[in-house]
Amino acid sequence: MNQALAVLSAKDLCVGYGEKAVLENVRLEFVKGEFISLLGPNGAGKTTLLRTLSRHLAPLGGEVLLGGADLGKIVQQDLAKTMSVVLTEKVVPPLLRVFDFVAMGRYPHTGWRGRLTEKDDQVVMEAVAMVQAEALLYRDLDTLSDGERQKVDVARALAQQPEIILLDEPTMHLDLKHRMELMSILRRLCREKGICVVASLHDVEIAAKISDKVALVKDGEIRAFGPPEDVLLDDTVADLYDFRNVRFSRVLGTIEMENWVDRGRVFVVGGMGSSSVLYRLLSKKGYGIVTGVLHRNDIDLHVARSLGAACLVEAHLDGISQENMEKARVEMKDCDCVIDTGFELETINAGNLDLLKDAVSMGKPVLSMRNGSGRELYTPGEYGAIKFSTSESNLVEMVKCLSLPI
Amino acid sequence: MCHGISGNCRTGIPGLELIIKVKGEIKKNVATTLVETATPVQYQAGMMKRQRTVFLLAGAVLLVCMAMNVLVGSIDIGFKEIMDILINHDTASTKGFIVWKIRLPRAIAAALGGGCLAVAGLLLQVYFRNPIVGPFILGISSGATLMVSIVMLTSVTIGMTLVNPFMCTLAAFVGAYGTMLIVLLIANRVKNGVTLLIVGLMMGYLCHSVTSVLVAFAEKEKIKGFVLWQLGSFSGFKWSEIEILCIVGGLILVLVYFLAKPLNAFLLGEDYAASMGVNIRLFRMLILVSACALAGMITSMAGPVAFVGLAVPHMVRLLFATSDNRVLIPGAVLVGAMVISLCDFIARMVFNPVELPISAITAFFGAPIVISLLLKRRTKI
Numbered sequence: 001m002n003q004a005l006a007v008l009s010a011k012d013l014c015v016g017y018g019e020k021a022v023l024e025n026v027r028l029e030f031v032k033g034e035f036i037s038l039l040g041p042n043g044a045g046k047t048t049l050l051r052t053l054s055r056h057l058a059p060l061g062g063e064v065l066l067g068g069a070d071l072g073k074i075v076q077q078d079l080a081k082t083m084s085v086v087l088t089e090k091v092v093p094p095l096l097r098v099f100d101f102v103a104m105g106r107y108p109h110t111g112w113r114g115r116l117t118e119k120d121d122q123v124v125m126e127a128v129a130m131v132q133a134e135a136l137l138y139r140d141l142d143t144l145s146d147g148e149r150q151k152v153d154v155a156r157a158l159a160q161q162p163e164i165i166l167l168d169e170p171t172m173h174l175d176l177k178h179r180m181e182l183m184s185i186l187r188r189l190c191r192e193k194g195i196c197v198v199a200s201l202h203d204v205e206i207a208a209k210i211s212d213k214v215a216l217v218k219d220g221e222i223r224a225f226g227p228p229e230d231v232l233l234d235d236t237v238a239d240l241y242d243f244r245n246v247r248f249s250r251v252l253g254t255i256e257m258e259n260w261v262d263r264g265r266v267f268v269v270g271g272m273g274s275s276s277v278l279y280r281l282l283s284k285k286g287y288g289i290v291t292g293v294l295h296r297n298d299i300d301l302h303v304a305r306s307l308g309a310a311c312l313v314e315a316h317l318d319g320i321s322q323e324n325m326e327k328a329r330v331e332m333k334d335c336d337c338v339i340d341t342g343f344e345l346e347t348i349n350a351g352n353l354d355l356l357k358d359a360v361s362m363g364k365p366v367l368s369m370r371n372g373s374g375r376e377l378y379t380p381g382e383y384g385a386i387k388f389s390t391s392e393s394n395l396v397e398m399v400k401c402l403s404l405p406i
Numbered sequence: 407m408c409h410g411i412s413g414n415c416r417t418g419i420p421g422l423e424l425i426i427k428v429k430g431e432i433k434k435n436v437a438t439t440l441v442e443t444a445t446p447v448q449y450q451a452g453m454m455k456r457q458r459t460v461f462l463l464a465g466a467v468l469l470v471c472m473a474m475n476v477l478v479g480s481i482d483i484g485f486k487e488i489m490d491i492l493i494n495h496d497t498a499s500t501k502g503f504i505v506w507k508i509r510l511p512r513a514i515a516a517a518l519g520g521g522c523l524a525v526a527g528l529l530l531q532v533y534f535r536n537p538i539v540g541p542f543i544l545g546i547s548s549g550a551t552l553m554v555s556i557v558m559l560t561s562v563t564i565g566m567t568l569v570n571p572f573m574c575t576l577a578a579f580v581g582a583y584g585t586m587l588i589v590l591l592i593a594n595r596v597k598n599g600v601t602l603l604i605v606g607l608m609m610g611y612l613c614h615s616v617t618s619v620l621v622a623f624a625e626k627e628k629i630k631g632f633v634l635w636q637l638g639s640f641s642g643f644k645w646s647e648i649e650i651l652c653i654v655g656g657l658i659l660v661l662v663y664f665l666a667k668p669l670n671a672f673l674l675g676e677d678y679a680a681s682m683g684v685n686i687r688l689f690r691m692l693i694l695v696s697a698c699a700l701a702g703m704i705t706s707m708a709g710p711v712a713f714v715g716l717a718v719p720h721m722v723r724l725l726f727a728t729s730d731n732r733v734l735i736p737g738a739v740l741v742g743a744m745v746i747s748l749c750d751f752i753a754r755m756v757f758n759p760v761e762l763p764i765s766a767i768t769a770f771f772g773a774p775i776v777i778s779l780l781l782k783r784r785t786k787i
Contacts (some may be wrong), residue, residue, distance in 0.1 A: 054681060055680075056677055056680065056681075076680070076683050076684065076685050077683040078683075079683065080681060080682050080683030081683070083681070084681060084682075085677075085678070085681045087677055087678065089675060089677065089678075091535065091673070091674045091675045091678070093535075093673040093674070093729045094537075094723065094729060095723055095724075095727060095728055095729045096673070096728075096729045099446060099449060100728075100729075100730065104670060104671065104673075104674065104682065105682065107667070107671055107682040107683055107684070108682060108683035110667070112664065112667060113666070113667060113732060114666070114667035114670065114732065116446070116450070118447075121445075121446035121447065124446065125446065137449075138444065138449060160682065
């Protein structure tokens with residue numbers, strides 16, 4: 001990495017309170033225009049690290065460099081022109097309007113009386129526009145909702161015209177709308193203003209999608225630091241948060257609750273993206289899932305795997321092999337029912353239809369979400385034996401009614 | 407934010423509404439929409455207009471109150487007579503003596519004292535970010551009271567049957583500033599504002615406990631004098647004391663005005679203030695020193711006058727509709743002076759010739775005013 005570009009860097013930094021070190025050997029480098037997420041469980045030291053980087057805490061060892069200069073030696077006012085913060089502490093002074101609150105960010109730029117010049121007004125208005133809070137401009141600070149407040153906080157930090165903004169858990173207490181809005185605002189700060197944004201986040205899914213780099217904080221050290229694509233692997237994430245029944249999927253970029261079987265086992269014949277919703281629903285309701293035969297490139301396969309389902313996989317993009325067909329039949333025998341997800345039928349997955357027909361002849365209860373002319377694929381005899389359903393939830397209700405052994 | 411219903415719509419910025427009306431764009435809803443789209447310059451001009459009006463009003467009321475304090479008293483002196491006495495600087499006659507040595511110093515002292523106490527209260531409320539903090543929260547008055555109780559209740563006044571008022575002032579001065587030094591020493595070591603607040607409260611309790619022991623052993627007659635001192639009074643001010651008040655108090659008030667910008671940053675708490683470029687250690691000390699020095703000075707001269715330092719900052723904030731300390735500091739000086747002048751007038755006149763302690767009046771009339779202001783504005787403070 002180019003040394004000259006680093007806005008803020010930590011060299012062998014040791015952070016903590018008093019004698020007690022919380023994190024050791026911290027080596028980080030934040031570059032202009034980057035979005036950096038600090039991830040890690042509660043109490044791992046994310047806030048302590050941020051407070052040290054913002055000079056609210058003195059480092060216990062090592063050093064923090066801001067634009068190449070030792071952070072500890074920078075004049076307070078110059079520091080404020082380079083770095084601003086958004087803290088978790090939400091102070092609501094009475095009788096303070098949003099405009100005046102954001103204008104407080106001009107502190108390091110104004111004279112002894114803090115009089116706002118035309119340029120200051122302009123910067124404040126730009127900051128407010130950047131966070132799309134124009135409508136709030138003359139509202140009293142104590143009438144804002146959490147989401148609005150957070151945006152205004154960012155605007156205040158922005159009014160300092162910093163090169164780097166540190167945010168401590170900016171999405172805490174925010175609903176989904178405001179959370180996504182805030183994240184996109186922060187990303188725009190990086191892209192459009194070239195500001196380096198460092199935020200401690202709880203949401204791995206969002207962090208993976210938005211960050212240029214993530215730092216994983218756990219057990220007194222930075223476990224990993226780099227692009228989320230390299231760092232946020234299925235196992236690393238599980239390990240970071242000590243996941244038990246939850247899995248992170250790097251491919252899907254989502255977290256799934258692992259299948260917790262306390263009901264029957266069902267065999268899902270699906271594929272072509274037709275079964276992901278059903279997998280999640282079955283998994284949520286506590287059914288064990290066996291599924292197949294899926295092709296290697298199927299989205300359903302990634303979802304099924306992240307849920308911990310047993311998958312029969314066809315390695316080649318070709319018709320289903322006899323070997324897999326045989327395996328599927330064996331699995332089917334152990335299952336309490338077989339479900340047809342109504343997948344689109346192509347030549348390469350034609351074998352799956354045969355599996356369903358086999359299931360009927362085996363005497364297994366078969367449920368199907370196939371509708372319309374698709375149902376004509378079954379013979380009249382098979383049609384009579386199969387129970388049809390139009391939605392996943394309805395189907396699962398029907399599975400429940402089969403009174404499977406619990 | 408209110409939309410639409412013009413009748414119920416209040417922008418809270420009368421000045422701004424005024425501008426809008428002057429521009430001749432009075433339609434329904436215009437007030438709100440314009441406020442939302444007002445430029446910063448318009449907005450600031452609107453705020454300043456309101457503030458200027460309040461300043462002028464408060465100043466006028468203050469002048470009226472001070473004039474009443476000079477003109478009216480237990481002895482009737484005609485308006486013409488008083489003007490003669492004032493213009494001719496007549497101190498020789500009885501009435502001249504009353505005006506020049508009693509009424510005038512008292513009127514000035516009350517105004518100055520009110521201003522100083524209000525500013526001290528404002529400083530500490532902002533610093534601690536706590537609305538129920540007053541100038542005496544750090545134990546200033548308790549320290550003064552303790553020293554005064556030693557002078558008034560024990561036999562330190564060797565040989566003197568009547569307590570010398572000068573001794574009282576000196577003792578209160580020593581007590582107030584002694585406490586201040588201790589608090590500042592602790593403040594230098596404690597980083598947390600709340601801890602400092604508790605330390606101050608504990609200092610107060612410590613001093614009170616010693617005082618109450620002294621009260622228990624004191625003679626009956628002495629106790630009344632002591633209790634009355636505790637309730638404060640602006641009577642008996644000498645011109646020399648007023649000179650000190652003017653010079654020292656004035657200097658501190660000027661210093662405080664220079665603190666207005668960092669004080670505004672302190673509204674958001676020390677962490678944010680530091681991140682915006684405030685030298686926390688320096689300004690924390692300056693804020694505490696100024697507040698304690700102002701409170702200590704008034705306490706040593708007039709006794710611990712209750713309520714003003716706590717309530718006036720609230721009144722000022724609501725009157726000026728802002729938390730901006732650049733406005734609130736001069737505002738607190740004016741309104742504090744006004745409130746005390748008025749209260750002192752009432753204290754002297756209600757049960758004339760018996761004079762009530764000033765603290766009784768300040769609290770009796772002030773508390774309902776603050777409550778009604780708060781309820782009317784529905785503002786959290």
